Amino acid sequence: MRPFDYIRAEDPAAARSAAAGSNAAFLSGGTNLLDLMKLEVMAPDTVVDISRLGLDAIEDDGDGLRIGATATNSDLAADMRVRKHWPVLSRALLAGASGQLRNKATTGGNLLQRTRCPYFYDTDTPCNKRTPGEGCSAIGGETRNHAILGTSDHCIALHPSDMAVALRALDTTVEVEAADGTSKSYEMDDFYRLPGDTPHRETVLEAGDLITGVRLPAPKGDRQIYRKVRDRASYAFALVSVAAVIRMENGRIAHAALAFGGLGTKPWRDPDFDTLLTGEAPSRALFDEAADVLLGRAVSHGGDDFKIPMARRVLRAVLEEATQ
Ligand SMILES: Cc1cc2nc3c(=O)[nH]c(=O)nc-3n(C[C@H](O)[C@H](O)[C@H](O)COP(=O)(O)OP(=O)(O)OC[C@H]3O[C@@H](n4cnc5c(N)ncnc54)[C@H](O)[C@@H]3O)c2cc1C
Incomplete structure (x- = not known):
């Protein structure tokens, strides 16, 4: 060190x-x-x-919830308001890491945790995310735990967070105090950058920008599911995960917001996917069509080919359960 x-x-x-x-x-x-x-x-x-800045509160905020950046993953998962109205978030948090880690891990840190690509951690191998311009060892290398959506010729590293997948499905915004003191608020899609040719820049944050918290709006769907497929039942990152927030009205899907982990270079959500489901009556044919939209855009690399059929099966199971 x-x-x-x-x-x-x-x-x-x-x-x-x-x-x-x-x-x-x-x-x-x-x-x-x-x-x-x-x-x-x-x-x-x-x-x-920044652990003693007093940013650990979880507070009612009109019809939503404001979660301080240093609120721990354990406290957030156990919060009764979260468990009742945003259960997908509680379940995603509890599906991540271990009890000991969740007692230390925080909301801001979880959003900004780095990829688990083994080449990023191995300083003996080239990695564009670690050292810009060095090359990507994962492309043509071992790719079991890599992204199949949002990748580039420079990086195929996966975003590892479970919490962030649930937050994406819940239309969360990230609150930031910039180095110059100005306050900013970002939709999660805008907050995370795609790797492109600058994979070392993972978010819009500049040096000195501090995440102060996140804001959860009122839940738009009462049927919430987080399903995570992984190599072990605990203490393992997602191979594929799905966060679903659904509202049914008169037998039709009135609101559909699905986000995906284990697939993307950032917590993944596809607006075309949500649009296709919205207003429709649930059916196996509809779910398969939606999976085609999402996974038609996927590019796998050999070791992660299995993720495409796995994501299709998980997606179908989640949608069947959520729309029953
Ligand atoms: C063995 C193991 C298994 C794990 N399994 C999972 C899993 O299954 N699912 C999962 O989602 N995660 C998993 N994790 C990752 C874990 O969730 C993260 O390490 C944790 O959430 C990071 O939070 P932290 O507060 O400790 O961040 P830190 O380590 O303190 O910080 C992480 C990064 O965020 C930056 N940062 C932190 N807070 C702020 C802020 N407020 N503003 C600006 N920058 C900030 C730091 O500078 C740093 O770059 C695992 C980790 C380990 C070690």
Whole structure:
């Protein structure tokens, strides 16, 4: 591990100014950052501890909920309002990592956790995400845990978060205080960038930008499911996951919002998929047509070919359950 300065910030403004203009990283739960620093995949000059900024509240916000950036994954999953009105979020959180990790991991850190691509973690192999312009070892390499949607010729790394998949299906916005003190709010689709030819830039955040929280609007569907397929029953990242938020009216799908994990370079949602389902009566033919829309855009790489039929089966099972 390389030497670095450690600063414990007392308020958001102090955190932003400590991080601005240098190769700094915010330390929240530390469950991802510290591993990456030990492996020298990330080597910040300054680590700004944001765990004591008082950003851990989960508060009613009119018809929605505002979740502070340092609210832990455990507290969020256990919150009775979340369990009652946004159960897909609670289930996605509980499907991730382990109890010990969730006690430390935070909302902001979970959104920004880095990919689990093995080449990103192995500093002996080229990786455009770690060192821009170096090349991508995954393309033509071992690809069992890689993305099949949103990839580029420069990167096929998967976004690993379960929580972020549920947040996408729930139309969450991410709240940010920029390094200059201005407040911004992003839809999740705008917050995450596709890899393109700059895979090292994963979000719209600039140096010193601090996530202060996320806002959950009122749920648009009462039928909520998170289904995760993985190699082990716990403590494993998704091979394929689906977050579904559905509302039925008079036997038809009045609202459909589905987001996908294990498939995309960012938590994935396809507006054409949701549109195709909306207003229709549920049927096997409709679900297959929707899967064609989503997976017709997929590009697999050999080791991850299995994800296409697996995603189709998981999707069908989730939609059948959610629309019964
Ligand atoms: C063994 C293991 C298994 C796991 N399994 C799963 C799983 O199945 N599903 C899953 O979704 N996750 C899984 N995880 C990942 C885990 O969820 C993340 O490590 C965790 O959510 C990161 O949160 P943190 O608060 O610890 O982030 P940190 O490690 O503190 O930070 C992560 C990144 O976010 C930045 N950051 C943190 N907070 C802010 C903020 N407020 N503003 C700006 N930048 C910020 C940091 O600078 C850093 O770059 C697993 C992790 C481990 C170690």
